[in-house]
Amino acid sequence: MRVNQIKLGLVVAQPNNGKDELKRFLESEDADFFLFPEGFLHSRNLNTACKIAKEN
Numbered sequence: 001m002r003v004n005q006i007k008l009g010l011v012v013a014q015p016n017n018g019k020d021e022l023k024r025f026l027e028s029e030d031a032d033f034f035l036f037p038e039g040f041l042h043s044r045n046l047n048t049a050c051k052i053a054k055e056n
Contacts, residue, residue, distance in 0.1 A: 022052050
C-alpha cells in the first residue's frame with residue numbers, strides 16, 4: 001500500500017522581515033506546505049508576496 005505524505009513546515013520567522021523570510025522559506029525544499037503565523041505579512045505587501053510565491 002502506497003501512502004502519500006506531505007511535509008508541513010511551521011514557520012518561525014524573524015519579525016519585521018516578512019518579504020525576505022517568505023522568499024527564504026519558499027526557496028527551501030524542507031517542506032511541501034508552509035504555515036506562517038497570523039500577521040506575518042502586512043496587507044500592503046500582498047502583491048509582493050504573491051509574486052514571490054509564483055516565482056517559487
